[in-house]
Amino acid sequence: MRFKKLIGKIHLWLGLSSGLLVVFLGITGCMLVFEKEITKLTEPLTVAPQQKQFLLPSVLKAEAEKHLDGKKVLTIEYPGKDKSAIAYYWDATEYFIVLLNPYTGQVLKVKNMNHDFFRVITMGHYYLWLPPAIGQPIVASATLIFVVMLISGIILWWPKNKAARKQRFKVKLNARWRRVNYDLHNVLGFYITWIIIFIAISGLVMGFQWVAKSVYWATSGGKTLPVHADPVSDTTKAGTIAYNAADKIWQQMYAQVPDGAGASIYFATTKTAPIEFFINYRPGTYYKLDAFHFDQYTLKELPATGPYAGRYKAASAADKIARMNYDIHVGAIGGLPTKILAFFASFIVASLPVTGFLIWRGRKKKKQVAQPALSTSRRKAVLV
16 A cells, blocks of 8 residues: 555544544634633723732632632732732632732622633533543544544645645635635645644643643753652741731832743642742743742742743743743743634634545545446446
């Protein structure tokens, strides 16, 4: 069997086996690209900036917990001077956010994120609304198959000569619908491959640990992906401070937050857990962060391990690429231009199994029509 014919068989059967899931991932991916922009239009995420300090985390925490039926806030986020503060609570089954005015503590909205439209779509995109241990491997496996299809598609697309190369770069819209469909599958598939391959690989990094380790190894020059580990607070110093540790750290660290940046503080949830403080230099993305960990009893800064630990400027190239993975996946890495690219790429991805199926069905019907005619001619030849 010729090489290209073998690749064609692989491309066909992988496409038929994973097509519906690829359509689903493409459509849900489109829906999630502009999640933050749409949410800004529907949620009270902005407030009038005031010439005074934000309320302390403990104050906002107490106000938010009045609306959470005994649940304890885990994190307070301060996205900016003209934006609502956000209090977070989550566990294995529940996820709530409380939007507050950071200057007055007024509760603007309480939201059960399990009922949020984009949260529901996200759970479908990542887990197919199945338990994560079941859904994530299925989605990751489908993504891996899709990467193989992208590579095999490029091999099949590659023209044999210069004359054929010219027609491979454009869709012939004035042709019959079957030719248009063929061009939509091949030409658009070729163009979006160079965009969607990064989205697909970033999805594999989240889906398979072996892919995450391989990418880190390749980008670091052969180093092992460090395991994320939070430092431990010194419990022998418990009871030695007479003030709210989270408030003290917030007052100390927020002075370092520049205009236009956001900040978050994570409360210590166990006796040994640290208090965490994050500075986000590009709100709306997650990669350009400085992460700090503090002993909850002594307020001493503690070292943590993993790509997300420490200051962004001090991170290695491999650590920065690892931090960028999620923002690459959702198209946020380059702002609005890359989001637009990600949207159209995801839309085209959703169309490829459809156009591919129509190509396969058309060829199958053509063979079925041609077969009886061939048999008749053979019978005539025998009779003669």
